Amino acid sequence: MDQFAAYRNRQVAAKERYGRTRSINWPLWQAGGMGIDPASQELLQQTTGMQPMRTATGMEAFHRSLALPYDQTMVVEGDLAQIRRVLLDGPAVPAEPQVEQPVAAAEIDAESLAEKTQEHLRKQFSGLLKLASHKIDPHAALETYGIDSILAMKLTNHLEKTFGSLSKTLFFEYQTIRELAEYFIAHHSTQLTALLAPAANRRGEAVTSAAPAPAAVQTRRTSNRRFNRLRSVVPSPTTESDPIAIIGLSGRYPEAVNIEAYWHNLREGMDCIIEVPRDRWDWQEYFTEDRSKTGHHYSKWGGFIAGVDEFDPLFFNISPLEAELVDPQERLFLQHAWMAVEDAGYTRARLQVPHDQDLAGQVGVYVGVMYSEYQLFGAEASARGKRLGIPGSTASIANRVSYAFNLHGPSVTLDTMCSSSLTAIHFACQDLKLGRTSLAIAGGVNVSIHPNKYLVLSAGQFISGDGHCQSFGEGGDGYIPGEGVGVVVLKRLSEAKRDGDHIYGIIRGSALTHGGKTNGYTVPNPQAQTSAISRALAESHTDARHISYIEAHGTGTKLGDPIEIAALSKAFNQYTQDTEFCLIGSAKSNIGHCESAAGIAGLTKVLLQMQHQQIVPSLHSAQLNPHIDFPRSPFVVNQSLRTWEQPVIDGRKLPRLAGISSFGAGGSNAHMIVEEYQPLVQEPTTVPTVVILLSARTAEQLQQKARDLLDFVRARLNTIDPVAMAYTLQVGREAMEERLGFMVSSAEQLADKLQAYLAGEQDIEDTYQGQVKRNNDALSVFSTDVDLQQTVDRWIANTKLSKLLALWVKALEVQPAHVSVCQRALPDRYSGGRARGRQRRRNRCPSPVAAQQYVRSERATLSLDVYRRRVLLSRSSGEGGRAHRSEGAAGRGVSGDGAGGDRAGIACAAGIDGPGAAQHGLGAASHCFAGQREQASQHRLIGERQRADRLRNLQPGRGPGDRPLPGSRGVLS
Secondary structure, three states: OHHHHHHHHHHHHOOOOOOOOOEEEOOOEOOOOOOOOHHHHHHHHHHHOEEOEOHHHHHHHHHHHHHOOOOEEEOOEEOHHHHHHHHOOOOOOOOOOOOOOOOEEOOOOHHHHHHHHHHHHHHHHHHHHOOOHHHOOOOOOHHHHOOOHHHHHHHHHHHHHHHOOOOOOHHHHOOOHHHHHHHHHHHOHHHHHHHHHHHHOOOOEEOOOOOOOOOOOOEEEEEOOOOEEEEEOOOOOOOOOOOEEEEEEEEEEOOEOOHHHHHHHHHOOOOOOEEOOOOOOOHHHHEOOOOOOOOOEOOOEEEOOOOOOEOOHHHHOOOHHHHHHOOHHHHHHHHHHHHHHHHOOOOOHHHOOOOOOOOOOOEEEEEEOOOOOOHHHHHHHHHOOOOOOOOOOOHHHHHHHHHHHOOOOOEEEEOEOEOHHHHHHHHHHHHHHOOOOOEEEEEEEEOOOOOHHHHHHHHOOOEOOOOOOOOOEOOOEOEOEEOEEEEEEEEEHHHHHHOOOOOOEEEEEEEEEEOOOOOOOOOOOHHHHHHHHHHHHHHOOOOHHHOOEEEOOOOOEOOHHHHHHHHHHHHHOOOOOOOOOEEEEOOHHHHOEOHHHHHHHHHHHHHHHHHHOEEOOOOOOOOEOOOOOHHHOOEEEOOOOEEOOOOEEOOEEOOOEEEEEEEOOOOEEEEEEEEOOOOOOOOOOOOOOEEEEEEEOOHHHHHHHHHHHHHHHHOOOOOOOHHHHHHHHHHOOOOOOEEEEEEEOOHHHHHHHHHHHHOOOOOOOOEEEEEHHHHHHHHHHHHOOHHHHHHHHHHHHOOOHHHHHHHHOOOOOOOHHHHHHHHHHOOOOOOHHHHOOOOOOOOEOOOOOOOHHHHOOOOOOOOHHHHHHOOOOOOOOOOOOOOOOOOOOOOOOOOOOOOOOOOOEOOOOOOOOOOOHHHOOOOOOOOOOOOOHHHHHHHHHOOHHHHHHHHHOOOOOOOOOOOOOOOOOOOOO
8 A cells, every 4th residue: 555655646746647645554543443452552562662542643643644745654652752763763683683603601512502492482482372381392383372463572572581682573583482492592692501501500611503503695675664674686596407397296177086086087988077066056047058048058068076165174274264265266276285295295394495595495386277256156145135255366276375385485376268277387397497496386276166157158159068078079069168176296307306206207398379369369379379389399309200199278169179280280390291190189078178277187187198108088089070181180089098109210219208288268378298207217125114104183084094005005015115105104294193103014014904903903013003182291302302302313223113103103203304314225205196195084165155955954054144253163173074085095185184194104214294284283174164063053053033044145056165266268268
């Protein structure tokens, strides 16, 4: 607002606008709606001199400010001298004090100093938090203990009594006790040694700082009236010659809850198009066969994914009240971002890659999305007299992921219509190549939750009436919308190889163009498509003759398909005049057009074909489009399952290469070149005994996870590498409340012990089970006591696995640094899916105007006004939520037990990552809008008349709870 006022006044001065604009920065008002408790008010007055403004003072200041010549005015009331010192004179000490030199004081070794400093800070916090100091985890985020801005101010003032003036942003810069301890050791060692020396026997010797001085970074100060901030001006190195590796993958598509099911459907040639489910809308109310009739749609078909209203908000530290207002696209992409990161074998802690010149966690998030239709439910409710505001910014889809994972790289949601997700992946690759990020999470989402999209597509005659995407087939008259969500984790290839990541494939290059002016806004430009394909080939240094498969855009339209083949042929003819050497197909023939998620659906299909070395049939193309002369083109529509042979060129066998096209209706074109990854054959790591660790939120979910792991292992007894699987689970999972561990020497032995555990057998040899809450207090000392940590180190070094395992299941946390002791045996990671993912509890999260039939069910859904009257939300796990559906035999999923609940270790059982999500508030499965006993009992207290009144205001048809909003306006997109 400050900047806008200045901008508008500049326009007035230039005679482009009229009037005056003032931005007034107000404090709290005595009679205002926002207030604070008396203790906080007293603290605010002590620290800043400000007090809540009287109404008379405020009105006088308002009128006076109108006569002032300033764009921005700050109005406060209180002790003006103190206010000036606080707001205008700047901090009394530098924002980042200089590291102190060693001073004469007690001799305290670095480890003891760190331990004692942490213990001192825990005790200081204990009184204000009203929590025993031993229950405060030094590694846990302080937000876990409810520290807000008011408490942060109190704690800062409390610490200033010992350390002198401190930065008022201290608790926003350092977010754990451990980080705070490192700060105080680095910058306030004099006060610390004076404080802690009595316990260390003074010897008058120098104290060695336990924390190294921060690396010198050239900075400049940028200031304004409100904020002072430091910006790094050191550029990042570029790595443009390094291709991009795909190291993590997750997705859900029509009739496929995970990518394993997606591959099964593609391989079997399944048509996954169905009638619009009743839980989206009643299509019969909108359907007509008359294509010219307005207000109706002439297609009743689509590709729909399961569980659109399922989400576990408390796992992601989101309140059920907030979750029901969150766009389903946001909820769905968040889940699959977690699964993709887990599939890559990473945890949130391991994404915090250190950066010499910037914040850790330089991971970018890039999301392609289209329509934002969730708001329409709020508009409809408001039209019926039940006013309801639903946020509509799709930027939150990417931002929510960055927030949940604590990532500091670019966080971008973009919309190029049906090329959105492939465009998002392109930008992710560009930032990686330029060295701006260390990893990237990219993909797209799309669902059909409201009839509005079908009305739009029918009005434009874009949608197919016969229920098929007839990619390259005769008779195609449009496309069928399909839902989907897909996410990839990307990393520079050299670093992925170095770190032993599982690599699905390599992105060699990609390019974007736009069609410019054509014969119509939604009419594609073949020259611009050719340009995108040619640019991608040139950037990736790829000879088109070496490409053996094209995943085409292939929407199945009479005009779009011939234009696409013409564009591809022109690009390929720049390299070769050979014909019919490259197979072509489109996933749209199976699942429909996933619109903003079409690119990621196509990329996932290509990666799966490379993994299985098979090319799946493209459906509905028995009779080819007569307007395409395939025999004179480089392409052959693949109509049956066949082996994907490596191409042989000039006697050389080459790696499998594929091109992927994605075109937006508005003219935005994207093309990508992907190469299979051929890893070096390595001998499996041989270790006598490995430790398999599993954990979950609840005992029931732990049983399900064990069942999923058993199914996974049994299917791969002869091929599984227990060491690689154990290591991946160790470093790529966050430990949860309920824990289970096995010591095994083979996959067969693991299968036997899992079977015995599931059968309820007791005293299984080398099997340990425990719960964190029951033992957390007793074992929390291991995280702060140096001597005990050294004991754990010795156990690791001497491979005393039983001791480690017995304590781990009871809450022992082994720090990631301990992984280094096992470097001699580190294998490559399995993909997280192979090491087995989450079995989550999935709970309904319907829209605030959810279906009447669900309100009347046993899982009685609370209406929004009931939630608004609740002051506190229960965080206990409810039993009323919808029973979760297994996401395939392997149980990929995210939530409930917490995505990231399994962990396992290699023979030395080291490297367990931090305290895990269990101690960071990510947790117990909860019904997003109903299902907990407490909530259900409240619901029963509501009178039948009130209930009936509410039901009359509810939208018939269940709203989406777990899904992305699809959307595609383009005829040919």
